[in-house]
Amino acid sequence: MRKNILVIGGTGLVGKVILRILEARNPDFNLFIGSRQSGKTTNSLVIDVTNPRTFDTITTNKIDLIVLCTKDSNNEILEFAIKNKLDYIDITKPTPELTVAYDFAKTKMPKAESRIVFSSGWMGGIVGSLVDFAEPEKNKIQETNIYIYYSVKDQAGKSSANFLAENVCKPFIVYKNNRPQKVKHFLNSERFNFSFEIGYRQVYNLDVPDLFILNQIEKIPTVSVKVTYNSKFITCLMGYFQSLKIFNIMFLRERQLLFGSSGNGDQTAFEVVIKTQDKTKRISLQSLKGQAELTAFSTVLHIERMLEGILYDGIYFSHQIHSPEEIYEALNSYSTINLKISK
Numbered sequence: 001m002r003k004n005i006l007v008i009g010g011t012g013l014v015g016k017v018i019l020r021i022l023e024a025r026n027p028d029f030n031l032f033i034g035s036r037q038s039g040k041t042t043n044s045l046v047i048d049v050t051n052p053r054t055f056d057t058i059t060t061n062k063i064d065l066i067v068l069c070t071k072d073s074n075n076e077i078l079e080f081a082i083k084n085k086l087d088y089i090d091i092t093k094p095t096p097e098l099t100v101a102y103d104f105a106k107t108k109m110p111k112a113e114s115r116i117v118f119s120s121g122w123m124g125g126i127v128g129s130l131v132d133f134a135e136p137e138k139n140k141i142q143e144t145n146i147y148i149y150y151s152v153k154d155q156a157g158k159s160s161a162n163f164l165a166e167n168v169c170k171p172f173i174v175y176k177n178n179r180p181q182k183v184k185h186f187l188n189s190e191r192f193n194f195s196f197e198i199g200y201r202q203v204y205n206l207d208v209p210d211l212f213i214l215n216q217i218e219k220i221p222t223v224s225v226k227v228t229y230n231s232k233f234i235t236c237l238m239g240y241f242q243s244l245k246i247f248n249i250m251f252l253r254e255r256q257l258l259f260g261s262s263g264n265g266d267q268t269a270f271e272v273v274i275k276t277q278d279k280t281k282r283i284s285l286q287s288l289k290g291q292a293e294l295t296a297f298s299t300v301l302h303i304e305r306m307l308e309g310i311l312y313d314g315i316y317f318s319h320q321i322h323s324p325e326e327i328y329e330a331l332n333s334y335s336t337i338n339l340k341i342s343k
Contacts, residue, residue, distance in 0.1 A: 003307050006063045008034035008047055008077060009070030013157045014091070017296035018067065018303075025300065029307075032061060055080050065306060067299065068092055071159055075104050078116070085113045087306055089318075091299050093120040094163045095172065098209045105315050112313035115306055119318035120209045122146065122225075123291065124298025127210050127272060128218065128319030129327035134281045134341050135274050136324070143222035143275040144214055147192050147203055151230035153263035154290040165255035168247045172207040175215040175223045186242040190226065195284040196269055196338065201228035204239055213317055230266065265290050279343065285331070286338040293336060301330050 005022070009015045010033035019031055033039055034047035045057045049072040058066065058080070065087040068077055072092070078101055081088035093101055098120050105116050119125035127146060135141055164185065171182040186204040193200050203226035214223045229235045241247050247255060268291045272283040287294035302318050305311065311321055319327075332339045 002028055002030045004030045004032065004062055004064045005067065005303065005307075006032040006034050006045065006047075006058060006061075006065070007067045007069060008049065009068065009092075011035045011037075011039075012069055013155055014292050014295050014299075015069040017292050018069065018299050021296055021300045022303065026304065032063065049077055050074070052076050052080065058086070059084060065089070065303065067303060069299075073097060075101050078105060079108060081114065081116065082108045087115045087117075089117045089119055089299065089302055089306070091119045091124055091295065092159060093118070093209065094160075094167075095207050095209045095212050096167075099212060102315070109315065112315070114313055115311055115321075116315045117302060117306065117318055117321060118209075118316070119299060119302055121213055121318065122148070122208050122210050122270060123268075123285075123287075124295040124302070125209075125213075125318035126298045126327060126331065127270075128213060128317065129322055129324050130272060130283045130285070130331075130341075131214070131218075131220075131274060132319065133324035133328045134272075134283055135276065137276075138218060138220070140276040141220050141274055142277060143273075144220050145223070145273045145275075146208070146210060146225040147194065147271045147273070148206060148208075148225065148227040149194055149198055149201070149230070149267075149269040150227055151263070151266040151268060151290075152234065152261045153230060153266035154268055155265050155292050156260075156262040157292070158260065161260040162256060164259045165252060167207065168242070168255060168259075172205075172211075174205070174211055174225075175221065178215070178221045184242060186238040188226075189239055192226070192228070192271075194228075194269060194271060195340070196267075196286045198269060201232065202235055202239070203228045204235070204242075213319075217317060268294060282342045284338075284340050284342070288336040288338070297331075297334060297337075301327065 032043045036048045048054045068090040173180045192203045206227040214220045269286040274281045
């Protein structure tokens with residue numbers, strides 16, 4: 001039986017790449033594109049996440065799996081999926097919205113009757129799987145730090161830029177010895193040596209869902225995430241703006257323009273440093289085709305896993321539905337991804 005997959009936000013940057021990779025790897029899947037605007041094909045469905053009256057088309061077309069690639073702050077699609085016992089993957093939620101959605105799903109689905117997967121961690125939620133692969137004895141991990149290299153030349157969607165614009169002046173939570181600490185974006189600079197000939201860069205605080213996932217779900221005591229830009233000037237500028245409270249006097253639209261730059265494509269990279277009592281391990285990953293390609297490929301791996309039919313009903317984070325070895329091998333064999341683990 002052909003599987004019917006609906007990608008809501010399928011006309012957006014990441015949604016388009018998900019559909020391209022899915023179609024190439026799984027020609028037997030029946031792919032539907034959900035968007036606010038009517039499309040040109042029979043598989044284009046008009047779905048507005050803010051208007052539940054448009055959701056009837058999901059049941060009419062007998063969708064098996066909903067992949068959410070657009071902002072749904074009120075969790076309307078999540079609630080619809082739970083009520084109609086449909087499988088669901090969400091790759092869009094920043095940390096505050098993820099925690100709300102996770103609690104919402106647990107409340108609305110006391111009895112598991114579908115598979116709900118939250119995949120909003122960095123680059124499609126693959127960090128948890130890579131941590132599991134590098135250090136299988138997770139109870140030994142004392143600290144995990146993520147370092148992100150972000151290029152303004154890369155293609156980027158609006159959601160992350162808008163999140164930063166809206167939240168750059170607000171504190172968020174990192175964890176040290178299981179104690180939550182409030183910090184702000186682009187402060188607490190440190191110097192980090194990136195792989196892939198990027199070299200030493202200043203890195204600053206960044207809020208991504210892996211902070212919550214690694215500490216609250218995986219119980220790693222100390223977790224932090226820091227970012228650098230491809231431009232050293234821009235990186236320092238962000239630090240100055242935050243330390244001098246310039247962000248506070250900027251209008252939201254001005255902050256959106258500041259964070260919303262998007263180029264024609266560039267590499268993205270991140271590093272994960274895992275510390276136990278007696279050793280340190282390092283995961284280094286580079287996507288030559290940028291964030292959209294890596295996020296989309298990771299999401300496709302989650303979709304394929306769910307459609308294998310061996311996953312029990314329940315609520316998951318994406319790293320919980322795979323074996324770490326499967327994710328490592330899939331990423332390592334992808335032509336535009338470079339992946340290495342050093343000890």
